[in-house]
Amino acid sequence: MPELPEVETVRRGLAPVxxxxxxxAVHLARADLRFPFPDDFAARLTxxxxxxxxxxxxxxxxxxDDGTTLIAHLGMSGAFRVEGHMPPGQFVYPxxxxxxxxxxxxxxxxxxxxxxxxxRRFGFMTLADTAxxxxxxxFAHLGLEPVAGGMTATSLAKALTGKKTPLKAALLDQRxxxxxxxxxxxxxxxxxxxxxxxxxxxxxxxxxxxxxxxxTLASAIITVIEEAIAAGxxxxxxxxxxxxxxGRFQHTFAVYGREEEPCRRPECSGIVARIVQGGRSxxxxxxxxx
DNA sequence: ATTGAGTCCTGAAGGC
DNA sequence: TGCCTTCAGGACTCAA
Numbered sequence: 001m002p003e004l005p006e007v008e009t010v011r012r013g014l015a016p017v018x019x020x021x022x023x024x025a026v027h028l029a030r031a032d033l034r035f036p037f038p039d040d041f042a043a044r045l046t047x048x049x050x051x052x053x054x055x056x057x058x059x060x061x062x063x064x065d066d067g068t069t070l071i072a073h074l075g076m077s078g079a080f081r082v083e084g085h086m087p088p089g090q091f092v093y094p095x096x097x098x099x100x101x102x103x104x105x106x107x108x109x110x111x112x113x114x115x116x117x118x119x120r121r122f123g124f125m126t127l128a129d130t131a132x133x134x135x136x137x138x139f140a141h142l143g144l145e146p147v148a149g150g151m152t153a154t155s156l157a158k159a160l161t162g163k164k165t166p167l168k169a170a171l172l173d174q175r176x177x178x179x180x181x182x183x184x185x186x187x188x189x190x191x192x193x194x195x196x197x198x199x200x201x202x203x204x205x206x207x208x209x210x211x212x213x214x215x216t217l218a219s220a221i222i223t224v225i226e227e228a229i230a231a232g233x234x235x236x237x238x239x240x241x242x243x244x245x246x247g248r249f250q251h252t253f254a255v256y257g258r259e260e261e262p263c264r265r266p267e268c269s270g271i272v273a274r275i276v277q278g279g280r281s282x283x284x285x286x287x288x289x290x
Numbered sequence: 291a292t293t294g295a296g297t298c299c300t301g302a303a304g305g306c
Numbered sequence: 307t308g309c310c311t312t313c314a315g316g317a318c319t320c321a322a
Binding site: 006058073075076122172174234 | 313314315316317318
């Protein structure tokens with residue numbers, strides 16, 4: 001489900017509830033999500049204090065007080081919700097029951113509970129040494145973080161140099177940019193007026209510097225991600241933030257999910273098309289995206 | 291080295 | 307109403 005803006009929205013919702021709190025109890029409703037939980041997963045979490053809740057790409061990172069980090073990925077349909085006490089002024093969930101697909105429950109020190117729900121179970125959780133996180137297989141080969149300060153036209157040019165793959169595939173490749181998914185790749189390419197079929201390497205000059213169009217693309221990626229975070233992410237199907245609120249960014253999609261509808265660019269007469277690249281839908285305007 | 295296909299899993303939506 | 311097919315925000319493994 002979630003791309004970077006959705007994961008960041010979840011992080012911001014969970015951080016005030018989780019940071020500084022101790023995990024009193026852990027309940028696993030099954031032995032695996034996408035992968036089996038690591039050995040003694042529940043025992044290793046129990047009693048630990050959560051020092052901070054961070055994010056890298058689409059991963060949530062809970063730094064624990066014993067030098068390990070809880071790594072969580074939401075896959076396609078993962079969601080967290082909070083039940084019980086929360087800080088003053090925060091949304092308070094009615095105390096709920098275990099629902100279908102509630103797989104993990106973390107009970108915190110003040111009886112607040114963090115519940116992970118994931119119908120498709122493409123998500124996963126594991127533990128790793130905090131000091132070695134950068135070398136962990138999930139993170140060692142991750143690309144640029146698509147936010148201001150994490151990516152520039154120059155660094156993007158370096159990552160795309162010589163790439164003969166279609167731009168769509170390159171932007172979806174987590175080793176190039178870490179955190180973009182199908183929605184925001186489509187939206188960013190539309191904003192930069194770039195065809196998803198164009199070969200990625202054509203956006204880099206022979207001397208390795210970014211072309212003007214690549215500079216535009218880098219800006220488009222950063223602004224679409226920042227705008228989506230500001231809107232609380234996109235709510236499609238069952239996506240909700242940790243506080244139960246719905247993201248609003250889907251109302252501003254220019255192309256995603258808009259097949260056969262008119263291009264939103266005022267001077268453009270194009271109709272949004274859907275093609276399949278690498279087995280996934282790409283939405284774009286064949287008239288203004290070149 | 292890269293890339294496309296198949297794979298995991300459930301649920302929603304649309305056609306008949 | 308139900309049964310069937312298709313599709314879905316991700317990303318790993320494998321074959322070519």
